[in-house]
Amino acid sequence: MSRADAPAPLDVVQDLVNTWFGRLSGGGDEGLQSPADLARWCRKHGVAVMDEAVTARELELALAVREGLRAALARHNDAAQPVDEAALGKLEEAAPELGLRVSLIDDEPALHPQDGSPVLRMMAALLGAAVPAARDRTWHRLKVCREPRCRAAFYDGSRNASGVWCSMSACGTAAKQRAFVERRRVRNAARRAAGREDHA
Ligand SMILES: [Zn+2]
Numbered sequence: 001m002s003r004a005d006a007p008a009p010l011d012v013v014q015d016l017v018n019t020w021f022g023r024l025s026g027g028g029d030e031g032l033q034s035p036a037d038l039a040r041w042c043r044k045h046g047v048a049v050m051d052e053a054v055t056a057r058e059l060e061l062a063l064a065v066r067e068g069l070r071a072a073l074a075r076h077n078d079a080a081q082p083v084d085e086a087a088l089g090k091l092e093e094a095a096p097e098l099g100l101r102v103s104l105i106d107d108e109p110a111l112h113p114q115d116g117s118p119v120l121r122m123m124a125a126l127l128g129a130a131v132p133a134a135r136d137r138t139w140h141r142l143k144v145c146r147e148p149r150c151r152a153a154f155y156d157g158s159r160n161a162s163g164v165w166c167s168m169s170a171c172g173t174a175a176k177q178r179a180f181v182e183r184r185r186v187r188n189a190a191r192r193a194a195g196r197e198d199h200a
Helices: 010-017 035-044 056-074 085-097 118-135 168-199
Strands: 100-103 110-113 142-144 153-155
Touching: 010 035, 010 056, 010 118, 010 142, 010 153, 035 056, 035 118, 056 085, 056 118, 056 142, 056 153, 100 118, 110 118
Parallel strands: none
Antiparallel strands: 100 110, 142 153
């Protein structure tokens, strides 16, 4: 089974987080290396922006948003995982540049991006989407893979929302194999220790 996609609008949050993850062509490729990469990513999600319109600062902000989101989503699947405080702190610092305002035009109060460049509005909209998603609990199902070499975002559609790996066949199996090898190592070491005592 491959990674499950989150429902809109969290699918865009997931797609941003997954512009980098450890398994991309086997070696941690960065999908947002340049402002033009970011422009392309925005266009893919329906935001019209020219390559040369995106600034280096906007790329920096987008990466802060991405890694802050990854840190926040990692908390959804594993309390034992260390929290990436540095990434969360960077996002907090970037947040004032990503303005949101409350709108009551629709039935439900909503957060809308304030005026700004297309990229800033898009990043603000992504953060704003977390608030209603947290209310309807879809936010808590958007998680980051527990496998340290992966860290991809996946949507946990399981009945009890207990998934921890992006894919059982890839990361889940690898983790189980490592655990098996580790248990065997501990068992063999204990046996060897017991054998030495027998011969003492
Ligand atoms: Zn994974």
